[in-house]
Each structure stands twice: as C-alpha cells, then as structure tokens.
Amino acid sequence: MTAALEVRGLTTRFETRGGDVTAVNNVSFSVEKGRILGLVGESGSGKSVTGFSILGLIDPPGEVCAGEVLVDGNDLRKLSDEDMRKMRGNRVAMVFQDPMMTLNPVLRVGDQMAMAVRVHRKMSKAEAWEESRKALDTVGIPSPEERLRAYPHQLSGGMRQRVAIAMALLHSPAVIIADEATTALDVSIQGQILAEVRDLADRTGAAIVWITHDLAVVSSLADDICVMYAGRIVERGTAEQVIGQPRHPYTKGLLDSIPARHEPGTPLPQIPGSTPQLSRLPSGCPFRPRCPRATEVCATEPPVVTVDGQTVLCHHPLERT
Amino acid sequence: MTDPILKIDHVSKRFTRMPGLAERWVGKLTGGGKPVVVHALSDVSLEVTKREVLGIVGESGCGKSTLGRVVAGIYAPSDGSVTLHGKPIAREHGGNVDKLTTQVQMIHQDPFASLNPRMKVGETLAEGPRHHKIIPANQVRERMRELLEKVGLEGAYADRLPHQFSGGQRQRVAIARALAMEPEVLVLDEAVASLDVSIQAQVLNLFMDLRRDLGLTALFISHDLSVVRHVCDRVAIMYLGRLVELAPADELYAEPKHPYTQALFASVPTVGTGKGRFEAIKGEIPSPIDPPPGCAFHPRCPFAGPRCRAEVPRLTGAGTARTVACHLNDGGVEMKTEAAA
Numbered sequence: 001m002t003a004a005l006e007v008r009g010l011t012t013r014f015e016t017r018g019g020d021v022t023a024v025n026n027v028s029f030s031v032e033k034g035r036i037l038g039l040v041g042e043s044g045s046g047k048s049v050t051g052f053s054i055l056g057l058i059d060p061p062g063e064v065c066a067g068e069v070l071v072d073g074n075d076l077r078k079l080s081d082e083d084m085r086k087m088r089g090n091r092v093a094m095v096f097q098d099p100m101m102t103l104n105p106v107l108r109v110g111d112q113m114a115m116a117v118r119v120h121r122k123m124s125k126a127e128a129w130e131e132s133r134k135a136l137d138t139v140g141i142p143s144p145e146e147r148l149r150a151y152p153h154q155l156s157g158g159m160r161q162r163v164a165i166a167m168a169l170l171h172s173p174a175v176i177i178a179d180e181a182t183t184a185l186d187v188s189i190q191g192q193i194l195a196e197v198r199d200l201a202d203r204t205g206a207a208i209v210w211i212t213h214d215l216a217v218v219s220s221l222a223d224d225i226c227v228m229y230a231g232r233i234v235e236r237g238t239a240e241q242v243i244g245q246p247r248h249p250y251t252k253g254l255l256d257s258i259p260a261r262h263e264p265g266t267p268l269p270q271i272p273g274s275t276p277q278l279s280r281l282p283s284g285c286p287f288r289p290r291c292p293r294a295t296e297v298c299a300t301e302p303p304v305v306t307v308d309g310q311t312v313l314c315h316h317p318l319e320r321t
Numbered sequence: 322m323t324d325p326i327l328k329i330d331h332v333s334k335r336f337t338r339m340p341g342l343a344e345r346w347v348g349k350l351t352g353g354g355k356p357v358v359v360h361a362l363s364d365v366s367l368e369v370t371k372r373e374v375l376g377i378v379g380e381s382g383c384g385k386s387t388l389g390r391v392v393a394g395i396y397a398p399s400d401g402s403v404t405l406h407g408k409p410i411a412r413e414h415g416g417n418v419d420k421l422t423t424q425v426q427m428i429h430q431d432p433f434a435s436l437n438p439r440m441k442v443g444e445t446l447a448e449g450p451r452h453h454k455i456i457p458a459n460q461v462r463e464r465m466r467e468l469l470e471k472v473g474l475e476g477a478y479a480d481r482l483p484h485q486f487s488g489g490q491r492q493r494v495a496i497a498r499a500l501a502m503e504p505e506v507l508v509l510d511e512a513v514a515s516l517d518v519s520i521q522a523q524v525l526n527l528f529m530d531l532r533r534d535l536g537l538t539a540l541f542i543s544h545d546l547s548v549v550r551h552v553c554d555r556v557a558i559m560y561l562g563r564l565v566e567l568a569p570a571d572e573l574y575a576e577p578k579h580p581y582t583q584a585l586f587a588s589v590p591t592v593g594t595g596k597g598r599f600e601a602i603k604g605e606i607p608s609p610i611d612p613p614p615g616c617a618f619h620p621r622c623p624f625a626g627p628r629c630r631a632e633v634p635r636l637t638g639a640g641t642a643r644t645v646a647c648h649l650n651d652g653g654v655e656m657k658t659e660a661a662a
Contacts, residue, residue, distance in 0.1 A: 042517035042518065042519060042520075043488075043517055156605050156606075158605060159605070186380035186381050186544070186606065187380065187544065187546075187585065187588050187589050188380060188584065188585060188588045188602040188606075189605070189606075190588070190590075191587075191588030191589070191590070191602065192588075192602070192603075194590065213517065213518070214590075215518065215592050216589070216590040216591050216592045217590050219590070219591075219592045220590040220591070221590070243592060253519060254518055254519060255592065257518055257519050257521070257522035258518065258547065258592055259522075259525065259547045259548050259550065259551035259552075260547035260550070260551075260591055260592065261592065262551065264550050264551050264552075264570065264571070265529065265551065265552070267526050267529065268522040268525055268526055268551070269522070270519065270522040270523045270526060271519040271522070274487040274488075274489055274490070274520060275487070275517060275519070275520070
C-alpha cells in the first residue's frame with residue numbers, strides 16, 4: 001500500500017541568540033490512507049514544529065533545511081509558493097489547538113467556510129454553502145443550517161473545534177494534521193470528537209497525523225505511534241507495540257509515570273531531571289542524562305534499531321519479552 | 322471517623338453582572354437589560370476530616386474552581402458558610418472579602434502566572450510569613466532555605482528569579498510558598514494540569530511525601546480522573562455547580578453510581594484501552610446562567626424521566642459513606658404524587 005504522506009529526513013532549524021537550535025532533527029515517518037499516526041512528545045520535543053514544517057508554515061528565523069515531504073508522490077518542499085498554496089487546505093489540511101486561531105471572529109461560519117471552498121473550487125456561493133453544510137453534518141454538528149448563520153463566538157468550544165475540523169475536511173484532503181486539537185476541550189467533548197475523527201479516517205480514507213502530549217489519547221485513537229524527544233523520533237511502531245512493549249527507555253519512563261498504571265497512593269516511577277533545552281543538548285543521545293540505562297557509549301550517536309517494524313533510536317533498547 | 326475540621330455548609334455562590342448603560346437603555350424598550358446571574362455553586366455541602374485529601378472532579382463550568390476559591394477565602398459565599406474548626410474562613414463587608422485565617426492556602430494551575438517574575442523566589446516565599454509574623458524576622462532566610470530543600474530544590478535557589486526555573490521547578494516553588502504559611506489545609510486547583518507527564522509524576526510524588534510528613538489536609542481539584550484516584554481518599558463529582566456524587570475513591574472508581582459519573586468515566590481515554598472505544602456523552606454542558614430545571618444533567622442523561630425534569634435530586638445515602646444526587650437512587654425517575662406533595 002502506498003503512503004498518503006511520507007516524511008523523509010525532515011530537519012528544521014531556528015536561529016536564536018543562543019545559537020542555532022535544531023527543533024526537528026532528521027524525522028522520518030509515513031502514514032497510509034485511512035490510518036491515524038499519533039505523534040507524541042512533551043513540551044519542546046518538536047512535535048508541533050514537525051506539523052508546521054510539513055505544511056511549510058515555518059517562518060524566519062526558522063527554516064526547514066533538509067528532508068522530503070511526499071504527498072501524492074509530490075515533494076511539497078520543491079513546490080513554488082503558488083503551488084504550495086494550492087495544496088494547503090486542499091490536499092493537506094491542518095487543525096490547530098485553539099479553534100479561534102482558525103476561525104475569523106467577524107465572519108459568519110458559513111461565509112468563511114464558503115470562502116474556503118471557493119478558494120480551491122469554482123462554484124457559486126449557494127453551492128459553497130451547501131458544501132459547507134455537508135461538512136458540518138459530517139462532523140456531527142446538530143442543525144448545521146443554523147450554525148452556518150452563527151458567528152464563532154456564539155458557538156461553544158467543542159462546537160468551534162468541530163467547525164475547524166469540518167473546514168479541514170472541505171476538500172476531502174489526503175492528509176490532515178491535527179495539533180493538540182482536543183487538548184483545550186472537556187473530556188466528554190473530547191470523547192465525542194475522537195470518536196468522530198476515528199470514524200472519519202475509516203470512512204474518508206484520509207491519513208491523519210494526530211499531534212498530542214496525551215498518551216492516553218493516542219493509545220486509544222492511533223494505529224501507529226511516533227514518540228519524539230528533543231526533536232528526534234526516538235521510537236516508532238504500531239500502537240500495540242509502542243504502548244504494549246515500549247523499547248526506548250524514554251517511552252517506558254513516560255508510560256510508567258502515568259498514575260492510572262499504579263496502585264493508588266504508591267510513589268510513581270519518575271523520570272529524573274527536566275525536559276532538555278534544545279540549545280544545550282548533550283552529545284550523542286539527548287536522553288542520556290535522564291536515562292537509567294545510559295553508559296559511556298551513549299555519548300555517541302545512537303543507532304537505529306528495527307525489529308518487526310518497531311524502530312528505536314537507542315544504544316540500549318529494552319529487551320523484547 | 323474523626324470529626325471534620327473543614328465544613329462547607331449549604332454553600333452557594335452567585336456572580337452578578339450588572340448591565341451596561343447602553344444595555345439598560347435598550348432594555349427599557351425591549352424589556353431586557355436585567356442583571357445576569359451566574360450560579361457557580363448551588364447548595365454544596367462537604368466535610369473534610371484532618372489529614373484527608375478530598376478530590377473535586379468535574380468539567381469546565383462545574384464550579385470546582387469556585388469551590389476551591391470559596392474554601393481558600395478568596396470569595397465569600399453568597400449563601401451558607403465555610404468554617405475551619407468552627408470559625409468562618411472569610412467574610413464579606415462593603416464589597417470586599419476579608420480573609421480571616423491564614424490556615425488555608427491555595428496552589429494555582431499555572432506556575433508561570435502565579436509567581437511574580439521580578440521577585441527572587443526567596444522573597445516570594447518570605448512575603449507572607451513576614452507580613453503575618455509567622456516566623457521571627459531573623460529566622461526567615463534560614464526557613465526559606467529549608468522550605469526549598471523540603472520541596473526538592475536547593476536552598477541557594479532562593480536568590481534566583483522565576484524565569485530561571487523550569488515549569489516543574491516553579492510548581493515546587495508555588496508549593497513551598499503555600500507551605501511557608503504553615504497552613505492546615507491546602508487547596509490545589511489543577512496543580513499538575515499544566516505539567517508534562519514526566520514532571521507531573523515528580524510533583525505528585527512530592528505532594529504525597531509532604532502529605533505524609535506534614536499531615537496535610539487538602540482539597541485536590543482536577544479534571545484528571547487518574548491523578549485524582551492516585552492521591553485522593555474521597556472524591557466529589559460536580560456538575561453545573563452541584564455535587565452529584567461523593568464517595569471513597571476506591572468505591573467510586575469500582576462502581577460509579579450517578580449517570581454523569583458513569584458517562585465521565587466512559588469518555589476518558591486510558592492508556593491501553595485499544596482503539597476506537599469512545600462512549601461519548603451526548604450534548605453539551607449547559608450554561609450556568611440558565612441551568613436546566615430539575616436535575617441539571619437530565620438533558621444529557623440516558624435514564625432521565627419526568628421527575629428529573631421537575632425536581633432537583635438531593636444527595637442521599639447509597640451504601641457506606643457514599644452519597645449520590647440522582648432520582649434513580651431515590652425512588653425512580655417517574656413522577657409520583659407523593660413526591661410532588
């Protein structure tokens with residue numbers, strides 16, 4: 001099966017006063033049609049910058065300096081600005097954490113959705129409204145005609161996020177990138193949206209990259225998982241592999257520190273130290289200073305180890321049991 | 322069971338927004354322009370015993386933060402009373418709230434917003450105890466160093482500014498600041514919600530250690546059910562300003578009784594559930610400006626009957642030490658003549 005999205009060796013740097021910082025470091029993954037890839041990491045791991053880099057949304061002082069982003073076999077990085085604009089929102093769409101970032105507060109929902117439709121397709125305004133109504137219907141918004149005439153402030157947070165997702169769906173994109181799309185929502189509303197997203201992937205065949213810090217969300221939503229740390233993908237595999245049998249010490253540490261996995265009241269296993277600053281990374285494996293398995297060899301670049309499609313970037317991966 | 326030290330007795334809290342000048346003018350013509358009243362808390366009663374950690378769980382708008390603030394004496398209740406050892410915590414007079422005790426201290430969610438960026442953390446820690454003369458002036462510096470060490474930082478950090486700390490370290494400072502007042506009760510409002518998973522475990526471990534060493538009593542407010550289960554003895558579930566269920570943590574998690582609690586548990590994704598299993602609650606959280614009549618959950622509840630639309634369910638006993646506010650637990654959801662009488 002061919003991948004809807006394939007990312008190869010993506011690297012993004014930012015120039016800062018403290019020197020150059022590599023926010024995304026040689027990141028590679030692919031997502032097939034109708035599958036959901038969970039991109040997990042803590043703050044500063046580069047997961048959001050990866051999403052922005054794919055869509056070519058990095059502005060100076062940042063720069064995507066290497067790698068390929070293949071959608072439908074085309075390398076997005078080689079496209080002209082004009083051609084890239086044609087892809088964005090059409091073949092590749094993005095959903096952000098804060099729906100108010102996506103929605104224009106002074107336009108009615110229907111007007112801005114119709115505008116988004118007509119950017120990529122020639123049709124009358126009435127037809128574009130009809131398309132928008134269908135899209136709202138797809139994401140489970142009750143009485144969509146009414147919502148089209150509403151302004152964003154008249155909708156609840158969950159409803160706004162659904163509208164943002166509906167807008168991403170307008171042109172049946174091959175790839176949807178969602179960055180912390182349910183993080184700001186209440187759990188009951190998050191549950192509704194995750195169910196819709198799962199259904200969307202199955203029904204429309206869109207490949208979805210779901211970026212989040214929440215392991216519980218990806219473990220129940222995603223087919224495949226990539227774990228990021230300090231700009232690198234340190235582990236990659238199917239959800240069952242990564243959650244059920246993590247091989248990178250960082251993934252293991254993250255999973256172990258989740259309270260639900262322990263007897264109430266008992267001390268939680270914790271990863272010592274704090275998330276690293278990208279401008280002051282140690283040589284070799286960036287997780288080395290916090291890692292219980294680290295040895296001298298970890299000061300050199302860690303090798304890529306792949307078994308059964310589960311890939312880890314580590315000198316001392318955990319044994320498979 | 323020992324006597325409760327903290328009593329929240331039939332507390333309600335309403336916030337009123339007066340209409341602006343223009344709204345009043347328009348209101349004269351249209352009949353609107355009346356004050357908008359938000360019912361943040363409605364008739365909440367809770368008791369907390371010494372050394373107990375009580376979890377308060379709910380979604381946005383359920384009143385959990387308002388409850389925390391009423392207990393911490395930041396707001397005075399509109400009705401009812403909050404007392405610590407029988408003495409009120411705050412009193413309203415002339416539009417201001419007078420906090421009457423330093424025995425309740427609060428820890429906020431965002432350690433980036435709750436620390437003064439221009440004050441050395443040692444100064445931040447010392448400000449309260451100095452003002453209230455809790456620690457003799459000549460011992461303040463030494464005590465602050467001890468406190469920093471107690472929360473897992475170095476004493477020498479007292480001379481640093483907040484921006485020199487990571488998020489997890491800042492939250493440790495915020496905890497130290499609350500402890501500096503030598504409080505009997507802590508109110509933690511989403512205290513670990515903004516931290517990364519690996520840092521969250523560190524702060525939860527610190528909280529459990531401090532609780533054991535200092536014999537703390539705490540109100541632990543959170544939306545995260547797994548965190549609450551890990552640190553709390555009893556858990557109160559809130560919905561739209563009301564308490565809907567109160568039970569010892571292990572019993573609640575083993576068998577939630579209120580339909581809302583059940584739905585909440587079902588919609589939380591957990592690590593390893595396998596994919597695609599979301600049993601979402603239908604509908605949206607109603608507005609606390611105009612809460613639904615009867616049981617506030619009835620528009621979303623799969624078991625709702627006529628009685629739920631008319632009568633507010635009271636908290637009634639459901640087994641040992643458990644209470645639940647649901648008509649299912651109190652004679653059924655159908656309208657009865659004797660219920661109306």
